[in-house]
Amino acid sequence: MAPKRKATVGEPLPTRVTRSQAKNDNSKPVSVDPVSPKPKRVKRGTVSESKSKVKAPVDSGSKKIVVVEHCTQCRQFKIRAVKVKEELENGVPGLEVRVNPEKPRRGCFEIRVDGEKGEKFVSLLDMKRPFGPMKALNMDKVISEIIEKIK
Secondary structure (H helix, E strand, O other), X not given: OOOOOOOOOOOOOOOOOOHHHHHHHHHOOXXXXXXXXXXXXXXXXXXXXXXXXXXXXXXXXXXXXXXXXXXXXXXXXXXXXXHHHHHHHHHOOOEXXXXXXXXXXXXXXXXXXXXXXXXXXXXXXXXXXXXXXXXXXXXXXXXXXXXXXXX
16 A cells, blocks of 8 residues: 655645545536637648749749659659759759649659740650669760750
8 A cells, every 4th residue: 555645734635536426516516617629630631722832923034944843753853853953053044943843743754944835855754663764864965955955
């Protein structure tokens, strides 16, 4: 049996309520602090109106925009996309390169000029593992050809 606690001076002992006492005390009002319920969580998949993405108007006359769309399924896509972005920004002054501005397609690696009539430099679609067509590309040669076409 556990030892009894010593009562300190000035502290009242806590009263213990048994089930039978609780049945008899139903007539007494119980004071409960009114606590507001927690707000419900918003699902991650939904986008509220205040957080919706709004595209800023782009002045197409001042800058050329190149879009690199790559699949997020494999790290090899990202490595090549980042390399293309860095090389194009260093090779062509005043060029804006966007990587995956929209949700990418599966098994896709595409480099194109942004816009409705945008020229496609590289377009590899619906690739299956191990992504042979993409790995067969000589990225340095592809990047130099794109720089020549843009200039």
